[in-house]
Amino acid sequence: MKVSVIISNYNYARYLPAAIDSVIAQTYENTEIIVVDDGSKDDSCQVILQLSQKYPNKIKAIFQANQGQGAAFNTGFEAASGDIIAFLDADDVWKPNKLQRIVDIFKSSDVVGVMHMLENIDGNGKLIKGSIVGRLLDKNLARVIVETGNAWCFPPTSGLAYRRDVLEKVFPIDSVKWRLCVDGCLIYCTAFLGKIKTLNEVLASYRIHGANNFVRYDEEISAQEAKVRAGIEMTNKYINEFLERIGHPSRVDISRNLQYRRTNYYRRNEWDFKEAWAISNLILRWRFYNSQERIYYFVRFWLKNARFLFSSISYAKSWKGS
Known part of the structure; x- marks a missing residue:
């Protein structure tokens, strides 16, 4: 069972070597690494070329003009040839046994996706104690999403892996709507296509630093909250359009989203x-x-x-x- 690892990168030259090395160090070896650089302005291109020369049989490097994370994922998925697609953010790292664990799950069950916990590390790779990203969820993730109005409580990109044939029903992603936070699109759509297994294991490290896409220290809180609300609304609409397209009977009601509803009430x-x-x-x-x-x-x-x-x-x- 071949695993394609998709890494989308934008200006993360500093962290890329650690991310790619964590894939090279996997105990499961039947892999390919597809690095899509989305128009970086730092030294990412040079770093990627050096790494692809170092691991010529493992890394496929793709360079494109900046279009956002969704477009980078689309490019990476189109180039992937694996039976399983695993995603890794360019600033995160995996534990050495991560791929072996998820492959074992895919081989032994009918799940269409596997998620797992992550620990937090700082910009220098030092563990931030007591901080775990993600939580244990039942296999019927669609029910969770419907009951909570697409409230976010899931592992980020580096904790996600899916069967290729399932993702073919999700891709291509709308790259205009999903310039960022594409993990949300993957999680919410695939949940309605089959069982999703959550491993109660820490198999990756999520890096916290000032350049994370969702962190904007220079914005006013009200402006950031407005973006969050708009993102929830867009996501809800996108999910329901996807459900209509695949003929699924469920629909997601945003009024069940506690975060969204409570925030709107406070705003009034x-x-x-x-x-x-x-x-x-x-x-x-x-x-x-x-x-x-x-x-x-x-x-x-x-x-x-x-x-x-x-x-x-x-x-x-x-x-x-x-």
Whole structure:
């Protein structure tokens, strides 16, 4: 069973050697590495060429003008020849047994995809203790997505691998809508195409540094929140269009997304009993919270919500007294 490893890169020359070396060091050897450079402006091209010369039988280097992560994934998938497609971010690294573990799962079960946990490391590769990315989920991931309105609670790109024949129903990805965060597209679409296995094992390291695509320290918080909301809305629409295209009976209702609904309520900054009650019920049933977290976030929500109520009462008294 051949595994194609797709690495999309944009300005990660510093981290690329470690990422590629972690694939070369895999105990499972029937692999190919496809590195797609998406118009980098740093020394990435030179680094990729050097690595491809060092491992000529392993690495296929592709260079294209900058079009975003979605386009890079499309290019990589088109060039891949493996039965299994595994994705690795150019700034992350895998544990040596990662591919052997997922291949064993694919060989011994009917799952269409495998996900696993990741540990966090800093820019220098040092472990950030106590931080694990991802959580254990049941094989019926489609049900999880429908119940939570596509709320995000999944491993990032470097923890994802799928059967090629399943991804053929997902690719090509809309590269305009998915310039970033393509792991969301992969996870949400494949969940409705078969069983997804989550391994309760740390098989990769997710690197935290100032250049991560989802981190924008120079933006206002409100602008960042607006982008998050727009991303959730786009994702929800994209999933439902995909479900319609494949003839799946399910649809995803964004009103079930606690993060989205609660954030919108806070933005309105006004008391609304009906909406507050609905959000409270979401918190108390939220499958991504344990019992203690449900209580904590329920209390936290009502403490913040109380401000809206008091402000509303104060405004009403002020209006009557004028």
